[in-house]
Amino acid sequence: MRPFDYRRPSDAYDAVRAIVSHPGAKYLAGGTNLVDLMREGIERPGTLVDVSGLDATITELENGNLLIGAATRNTALAEHRLVRERYPMLTRAILSGASGQIRNMATVGGNILQRTRCPYFYDAAAACNKRSPGAGCDARDGFNRIHAVLGASDACVATHPSDMCVALAALDAVVHLMGPSGYRALPLADFHNLPGERPDRETAMRPGELIHALELPALARPLPSTYRKVRDRASYAFAIVSVAAGLETADDGTVRDLRLALGGVAHKPWRACKAEACLLGREITPDRLREAAELELSDAKPLRDNGFKIELTRRTIIAVLEQLHSEARR
Numbered sequence: 561m562r563p564f565d566y567r568r569p570s571d572a573y574d575a576v577r578a579i580v581s582h583p584g585a586k587y588l589a590g591g592t593n594l595v596d597l598m599r600e601g602i603e604r605p606g607t608l609v610d611v612s613g614l615d616a617t618i619t620e621l622e623n624g625n626l627l628i629g630a631a632t633r634n635t636a637l638a639e640h641r642l643v644r645e646r647y648p649m650l651t652r653a654i655l656s657g658a659s660g661q662i663r664n665m666a667t668v669g670g671n672i673l674q675r676t677r678c679p680y681f682y683d684a685a686a687a688c689n690k691r692s693p694g695a696g697c698d699a700r701d702g703f704n705r706i707h708a709v710l711g712a713s714d715a716c717v718a719t720h721p722s723d724m725c726v727a728l729a730a731l732d733a734v735v736h737l738m739g740p741s742g743y744r745a746l747p748l749a750d751f752h753n754l755p756g757e758r759p760d761r762e763t764a765m766r767p768g769e770l771i772h773a774l775e776l777p778a779l780a781r782p783l784p785s786t787y788r789k790v791r792d793r794a795s796y797a798f799a800i801v802s803v804a805a806g807l808e809t810a811d812d813g814t815v816r817d818l819r820l821a822l823g824g825v826a827h828k829p830w831r832a833c834k835a836e837a838c839l840l841g842r843e844i845t846p847d848r849l850r851e852a853a854e855l856e857l858s859d860a861k862p863l864r865d866n867g868f869k870i871e872l873t874r875r876t877i878i879a880v881l882e883q884l885h886s887e888a889r890r
């Protein structure tokens with residue numbers, strides 16, 4: 561690993577100042593992704609600004625929203641009483657990821673900004689437009705079993721690896737940013753970019769910005785929800801495909817609220833808007849579930865090795881919604 565300078569800021573303002581005054585510096589949180597990338601020589605920051613000691617509180621606001629400091633550890637968020645009660649899909653998503661030790665270190669900010677697990681991205685000898693714009697993409701014609709089937713481009717077919725972010729997308733979470741020109745808030749749905757021509761531009765963040773907090777909107781009514789992750793091993797493996805879903809039916813059996821997001825299939829957590837629109841206000845039947853899942857996947861494009869993901873995603877969407885629907889009728 562190359563030598564680097566280390567800073568521990570006293571607060572968020574100090575952190576932003578430190579990043580701005582040290583070109584090429586990076587924020588360091590739990591280090592569970594960034595330090596691996598530095599060891600491989602993929603990331604080479606001259607300065608690390610350690611934000612792991614900044615805000616790690618979870619506060620219920622007057623309007624019922626939850627405000628979560630970006631330095632909150634993944635374990636603390638998953639185990640928080642209000643998160644377990646109100647947003648079970650989020651608890652399940654976080655607990656399906658990594659290992660207990662990693663979740664104890666990893667933070668909310670770091671999880672949102674973790675890099676793809678495309679093996680060619682981690683191989684300095686491979687051509688990768690995300691590492692070196694214009695270099696090419698060895699995954700396109702290489703071994704691409706884990707890669708994207710939705711929203712990919714000729715330049716990049718990588719997926720976003722986070723489980724937590726899939727639930728956050730379904731829950732309409734908002735990311736609070738603080739940067740050299742002040743505060744702003746962005747819906748998580750608009751935070752990560754699709755790859756397009758510039759897969760190196762992964763998010764809508766501006767230079768120097770810090771993720772300061774995450775906000776979870778209150779739910780109008782309790783929303784039964786879950787997260788299902790399909791992977792190669794029962795634990796300690798990234799999602800091949802995952803589904804975060806919340807379903808509420810009205811007394812007449814029609815769908816009153818539906819949140820559906822997919823993981824492992826695209827460069828960003830994929831909110832399944834087409835499937836949601838297809839089912840809202842209608843009764844759930846096996847044919848409608850199939851119609852909704854097929855509609856969502858109508859633009860899916862397989863690569864050489866990952867065509868199975870389209871059928872797997874279709875079946876997982878249907879299975880998860882069937883499960884929530886049958887639980888609601890008990």
Ligand SMILES: Cc1cc2nc3c(=O)[nH]c(=O)nc-3n(C[C@H](O)[C@H](O)[C@H](O)COP(=O)(O)OP(=O)(O)OC[C@H]3O[C@@H](n4cnc5c(N)ncnc54)[C@H](O)[C@@H]3O)c2cc1C
Nearest residue numbers: 589590591592593594657658667669670671673722723771
């Ligand atoms: C073996 C292994 C298995 C894993 N399995 C899973 C899994 O199944 N599912 C899953 O979702 N994840 C998994 N992970 C990924 C893990 O969740 C991430 O490594 C972790 O969430 C990153 O958080 P961190 O706090 O350690 O971030 P760091 O590694 O410290 O930082 C990651 C990135 O975020 C930036 N950053 C961090 N905080 C901020 C901030 N507040 N503002 C701006 N930038 C910031 C850093 O500059 C860096 O670019 C796994 C990781 C490992 C090592």
Ligand code: SF4
Nearest residue numbers: 678688689697716717
């Ligand atoms: S899929 Fe994206 S991350 Fe992977 S090699 Fe191609 S450009 Fe790089």
